[in-house]
Amino acid sequence: MTALAVLTGHYLRVSFGNKFSLVFSALQPFLYLVLFGPLFDRSGVGSWAVLVPGLLVQLGLTSAGMAGFTIVFDQRFGVLERLRVTPVSRVTLLLGRVLRDSVVLLVQATAIIVAAYALGLRAPVAGVLAALLLTTVLSVGMASLSYTAALTMRQELFAPVMSTVVVPLMLLSGALLPMSLAPAWLDVVSRLTPFRYAVEGLRALFAGSYASSALLWGVVVSLAFAVLGVTLGTRRFQRENA
Amino acid sequence: MIHARGLTKTFGPTEAVRGIDLDVSAGEIVGFLGPNGAGKTTTLRMLTTLLRPTSGTATVAGADLFADPAGVRRRIGYVAQGGAFAPFSPVGEELVLQARLYGMGRAQARERVTTLLAELDLPGVEERTSVSLSGGQKRRLDIAMGLLHRPELLFLDEPTTGLDPQSRANLWDHVRRLREQEGLTVFLTTHYLEEADALCDRILIIDHGRLVAQRTPDELKSEHGARTLDEVFLAVTGRELREGAAA
Numbered sequence: 001m002t003a004l005a006v007l008t009g010h011y012l013r014v015s016f017g018n019k020f021s022l023v024f025s026a027l028q029p030f031l032y033l034v035l036f037g038p039l040f041d042r043s044g045v046g047s048w049a050v051l052v053p054g055l056l057v058q059l060g061l062t063s064a065g066m067a068g069f070t071i072v073f074d075q076r077f078g079v080l081e082r083l084r085v086t087p088v089s090r091v092t093l094l095l096g097r098v099l100r101d102s103v104v105l106l107v108q109a110t111a112i113i114v115a116a117y118a119l120g121l122r123a124p125v126a127g128v129l130a131a132l133l134l135t136t137v138l139s140v141g142m143a144s145l146s147y148t149a150a151l152t153m154r155q156e157l158f159a160p161v162m163s164t165v166v167v168p169l170m171l172l173s174g175a176l177l178p179m180s181l182a183p184a185w186l187d188v189v190s191r192l193t194p195f196r197y198a199v200e201g202l203r204a205l206f207a208g209s210y211a212s213s214a215l216l217w218g219v220v221v222s223l224a225f226a227v228l229g230v231t232l233g234t235r236r237f238q239r240e241n242a
Numbered sequence: 243m244i245h246a247r248g249l250t251k252t253f254g255p256t257e258a259v260r261g262i263d264l265d266v267s268a269g270e271i272v273g274f275l276g277p278n279g280a281g282k283t284t285t286l287r288m289l290t291t292l293l294r295p296t297s298g299t300a301t302v303a304g305a306d307l308f309a310d311p312a313g314v315r316r317r318i319g320y321v322a323q324g325g326a327f328a329p330f331s332p333v334g335e336e337l338v339l340q341a342r343l344y345g346m347g348r349a350q351a352r353e354r355v356t357t358l359l360a361e362l363d364l365p366g367v368e369e370r371t372s373v374s375l376s377g378g379q380k381r382r383l384d385i386a387m388g389l390l391h392r393p394e395l396l397f398l399d400e401p402t403t404g405l406d407p408q409s410r411a412n413l414w415d416h417v418r419r420l421r422e423q424e425g426l427t428v429f430l431t432t433h434y435l436e437e438a439d440a441l442c443d444r445i446l447i448i449d450h451g452r453l454v455a456q457r458t459p460d461e462l463k464s465e466h467g468a469r470t471l472d473e474v475f476l477a478v479t480g481r482e483l484r485e486g487a488a489a
Contacts, residue, residue: 002345073328077324084292085315087345
């Protein structure tokens with residue numbers, strides 16, 4: 001437990017010391033908020049409270065999803081191996097990073113929500129706070145899978161592959177336009193991705209419908225996704241040469 | 243300090259290490275030599291818990307390699323060939339982090355880092371980044387990283403590769419001093435036979451995944467009627483040590 005706190009603290013200091021990457025990894029959803037949000041709000045499709053939950057999932061994909069990039073460098077410079085010869089358990093080595101990524105994402109998500117309020121978002125505070133929590137759960141799974149991918153594929157492939165994979169995942173989640181507009185085939189494909197459920201769960205929270213099945217599914221799928229991510233991540237960290 | 247019996251490692255159909263028995267006593271400096279691909283790195287990674295052996299038994303620094311890898315990790319230091327520092331972070335931060343992962347408190351970790359850096363002729367480099375240090379300084383910094391928790395046994399993977407002769411001799415002095423003052427046991431791999439000759443009490447030569455020699459440098463030389471370890475090595479393995487190796 002102490003080792004986890006030490007590791008997380010160290011990673012947080014490093015991350016918050018690097019303001020550029022802190023801003024940069026949240027830049028995409030922020031640009032969508034400012035440059036696409038006003039259009040969306042007037043399109044008749046939905047209001048800010050429909051768009052912003054989607055942008056939180058987009059943030060999860062771009063910020064936590066690219067987290068594995070940092071481990072590529074740690075692996076190359078022997079930092080990872082040096083951590084692996086300490087008595088600290090493999091799960092802790094993974095979770096220290098993942099917790100950092102979740103805190104970073106929480107800060108970025110809060111900034112986006114605050115900016116959205118300034119632009120005209122109206123949503124219940126309780127729902128928004130719960131949405132932040134759900135986004136954090138999602139980011140745990142996302143970051144863990146990102147590390148798993150980074151340690152599994154060839155180093156130089158990670159950045160191009162991940163930044164490409166993120167695009168269909170985001171489009172299929174209905175983050176930018178609700179999937180209720182989709183033709184049947186696209187709707188079916190969309191239901192095969194976990195982020196669809198997360199987006200709809202978050203939208204339910206922003207709408208204040210706390211007893212909806214959309215929220216239930218959002219929570220269940222996000223939790224399952226986080227458990228899956230951490231399980232795969234732990235297994236990868238326990239493997240040799242990781 | 244190390245007792246291994248019948249240690250093997252197979253990767254798919256490839257037998258990288260085919261049954262190694264080795265013993266290292268406390269306070270020894272042992273050189274582990276072998277041509278590239280002989281199983282040297284694999285053996286080192288097994289003894290440092292980074293790779294799980296396929297079969298065999300071993301106790302390292304008093305802990306069972308299979309049953310208690312965390313116990314082994316607590317008692318050994320490992321200095322990898324490529325170093326262990328991210329290039330652009332202050333080295334002091336990384337050292338303190340590492341010390342704390344071995345269970346030290348923040349103040350204790352800072353103090354240990356300061357003392358150790360002074361002992362290794364690196365006083366006050368805490369704020370520097372590792373890219374700003376010379377090759378010799380960087381290697382001593384790597385050794386500091388491996389010694390933070392006062393291990394009984396230190397593994398050094400090619401500690402002087404790429405260093406100029408002066409830095410190399412300087413590093414040997416540090417290793418000797420650590421053995422004399424702290425009673426440290428050192429297990430090192432090297433591509434330099436003169437290094438093995440000058441620094442090591444005993445030499446283990448591995449070839450094709452088997453130990454082919456396990457003697458003092460002088461015993462090896464007289465046994466093979468050789469003047470230098472290079473001649474011994476050629477006689478034992480039929481190859482030059484640095485043949486095709488990255489020097």
